[in-house]
Amino acid sequence: GIQVEQSPPDLILQEGANSTLRCNFSDSVNNLQWFHQNPWGQLINLFYIPSGTKQNGRLSATTVATERYSLLYISSSQTTDSGVYFCAVLPQGGSEKLVFGKGTKLTVNP
Amino acid sequence: DTAVSQTPKYLVTQMGNDKSIKCEQNLGHDTMYWYKQDSKKFLKIMFSYNNKELIINETVPNRFSPKSPDKAHLNLHINSLELGDSAVYFCASSQKRTRPQETQYFGPGTRLLVL
Numbered sequence: 001g002i003q004v005e006q007s008p009p010d011l012i013l014q015e016g017a018n019s020t021l022r023c024n025f026s027d028s029v030n031n032l033q034w035f036h037q038n039p040w041g042q043l044i045n046l047f048y049i050p051s052g053t054k055q056n057g058r059l060s061a062t063t064v065a066t067e068r069y070s071l072l073y074i075s076s077s078q079t080t081d082s083g084v085y086f087c088a089v090l091p092q093g094g095s096e097k098l099v100f101g102k103g104t105k106l107t108v109n110p
Numbered sequence: 111d112t113a114v115s116q117t118p119k120y121l122v123t124q125m126g127n128d129k130s131i132k133c134e135q136n137l138g139h140d141t142m143y144w145y146k147q148d149s150k151k152f153l154k155i156m157f158s159y160n161n162k163e164l165i166i167n168e169t170v171p172n173r174f175s176p177k178s179p180d181k182a183h184l185n186l187h188i189n190s191l192e193l194g195d196s197a198v199y200f201c202a203s204s205q206k207r208t209r210p211q212e213t214q215y216f217g218p219g220t221r222l223l224v225l
Contacts, residue, residue, distance in 0.1 A: 033214065035216070037151075043200060045215060084151055086153065088214075097158075097168075
């Protein structure tokens with residue numbers, strides 16, 4: 001099955017810093033989503049981005065489907081950005097199963 | 111207004127018991143899902159229903175039985191609970207079963223602890 005790898009696994013930042021999270025996937029996909037799981041365990045949709053670039057406030061994401069990767073940019077990070085960021089993909093070829101990466105754990109210190 | 115809701119949020123129970131988790135979505139979505147998040151935070155799909163019809167059934171012990179009384183509800187019943195069932199269970203929903211798949215929206219999760 002498709003492999004989804006996220007890097008780095010852990011990231012520690014000072015408030016105000018910028019960061020880039022990466023998601024590589026091993027096969028073609030129909031869908032790619034980024035989620036933020038906050039310290040209380042809630043899974044929050046960030047982006048639905050099978051291709052192209054989207055921006056939402058301090059967050060933006062780019063997916064280059066032909067090269068099988070996606071990037072999540074966080075600018076001017078805040079302590080509330082802490083948590084685990086997951087990338088999830090829906091493989092092409094008839095599968096309806098969203099496959100998750102193992103996540104990047106982000107800690108933003110004040 | 112809660113889009114995808116789950117009850118209970120926390121569930122602590124003894125090994126061998128039977129328990130149910132309920133999920134409801136008020137988004138008018140056709141497709142609903144159950145995911146399990148283990149202690150290492152890894153999320154994996156368990157089941158998916160489209161308009162009350164089972165469309166995904168992963169390699170899950172048959173002690174787990176999903177039930178969808180209507181397309182707005184997907185419940186998860188677990189028989190003879192085991193220690194390894196301790197996890198966070200997330201319900202999710204999406205608009206419809208199309209290509210490409212619509213965005214999935216997740217509930218708050220149910221934290222199950224089996225003692």
